[in-house]
Amino acid sequence: MQNKTLRRSFLSVSLFLFIFLQQSLAQDYYSSTYQYKxxxxxxxxxPNMGWMRYGDTEDHKSTPKFGYAYGLLADFAFTENYYFSTGLLVNTLNHEAEYPDPTSSVANSRVSNEYRLQYAxxxxxxxxxxxxxYFRSYYGQFGFTGxxxxxxxxxKETATSRTSMGNDADFFRLALQIGGGIEWQLDHxxxxxxxxxxxxxxxxxxKQGEPRNSYVAFNFGIFF
Structure with missing residues (x-):
C-alpha cells in the first residue's frame, strides 16, 4: 500500500515538473520580446525600379526599368534601438533614355537607347x-551608398546586342538613401x-545628357 502511494506521488511530481518545464520552454520561445543581438x-x-534624372534638360526623357541587387548585410548595435548598418552589394540598374540624335541632320530626329549599369x-x-x-519590429534608416x-x-535602338559604354559611363556612384520596413522574428x-x-x-x-540615376527598391533579407 505504501509503495503504491509512493509511486503515485512520484508520478504526480514528475507530471507536474514535465508540464511546468514545457510551459517554461514555450513561454521562452514564444515570448513577446527578444534580446537584441x-x-x-x-x-x-x-528588386528595383530605376530611371535617369536629366534635370533641366527637357529634350532628354527617361523610362523606368526593372533591375536588382544582391549581396551581404551587417548590423552593428550601439544600443537596443540604434544600429550602424552596412554591407556589400552588387547592384544592376536598367534604364531607357530618349534624346535628339546628334549624328542626324534631320530635324527632330531622336534615338532611344537602353542602359545597363552595374556597381559594387x-x-x-x-x-x-x-x-x-510579437515577432516583429519596425525600422527606418538613412545614409549613403558608395x-x-x-x-x-x-x-542602341537599331542594334541587336549590347555594347560596352567604356568611359562614357562614370566610374564612381554616390547616393543618398532613405527607407524603412519590418523585421520578422522567425526564431531566436x-x-x-x-x-x-x-x-x-x-x-x-x-556623359550623354549628364544624368543622375535613382531607383526605388523592395528590400528582402535574412539575418542570422
Missing part, C-alpha cells in the same frame, strides 16, 4: 529599430527583413 549578418535580394556598392547608414514585440562601376553596357537566431527604400544618386552616371 549586438551584431547581425545576413544576405539580401532587392557599400551602403553606410544609421538604422533605427523599435523593440521587438559604388564603383563593374560593368556598363548600352543597346533568424530574422527576416522586408522593406522599401529610395536611393537618389547625386553623381553623374553617363
Amino acid at each position: 549586438p551584431m547581425s549578418f545576413g544576405i539580401t535580394f532587392a 556598392e557599400i551602403p553606410i547608414s544609421l538604422k533605427l529599430k523599435s523593440t521587438m514585440r 559604388g564603383m562601376k563593374l560593368n556598363a553596357k548600352e543597346k 537566431n533568424m530574422v527576416m527583413m522586408t522593406g522599401l527604400s529610395f536611393n537618389n544618386g547625386f553623381t553623374r552616371a553617363a
Whole structure:
C-alpha cells in the first residue's frame, strides 16, 4: 500500500515538473520580446525600379526599368534601438533614355537607347529599430551608398546586342538613401527583413545628357 502511494506521488511530481518545464520552454520561445543581438549578418535580394534624372534638360526623357541587387548585410548595435548598418552589394540598374540624335541632320530626329549599369556598392547608414514585440519590429534608416562601376553596357535602338559604354559611363556612384520596413522574428537566431527604400544618386552616371540615376527598391533579407 505504501509503495503504491509512493509511486503515485512520484508520478504526480514528475507530471507536474514535465508540464511546468514545457510551459517554461514555450513561454521562452514564444515570448513577446527578444534580446537584441549586438551584431547581425545576413544576405539580401532587392528588386528595383530605376530611371535617369536629366534635370533641366527637357529634350532628354527617361523610362523606368526593372533591375536588382544582391549581396551581404551587417548590423552593428550601439544600443537596443540604434544600429550602424552596412554591407556589400552588387547592384544592376536598367534604364531607357530618349534624346535628339546628334549624328542626324534631320530635324527632330531622336534615338532611344537602353542602359545597363552595374556597381559594387557599400551602403553606410544609421538604422533605427523599435523593440521587438510579437515577432516583429519596425525600422527606418538613412545614409549613403558608395559604388564603383563593374560593368556598363548600352543597346542602341537599331542594334541587336549590347555594347560596352567604356568611359562614357562614370566610374564612381554616390547616393543618398532613405527607407524603412519590418523585421520578422522567425526564431531566436533568424530574422527576416522586408522593406522599401529610395536611393537618389547625386553623381553623374553617363556623359550623354549628364544624368543622375535613382531607383526605388523592395528590400528582402535574412539575418542570422
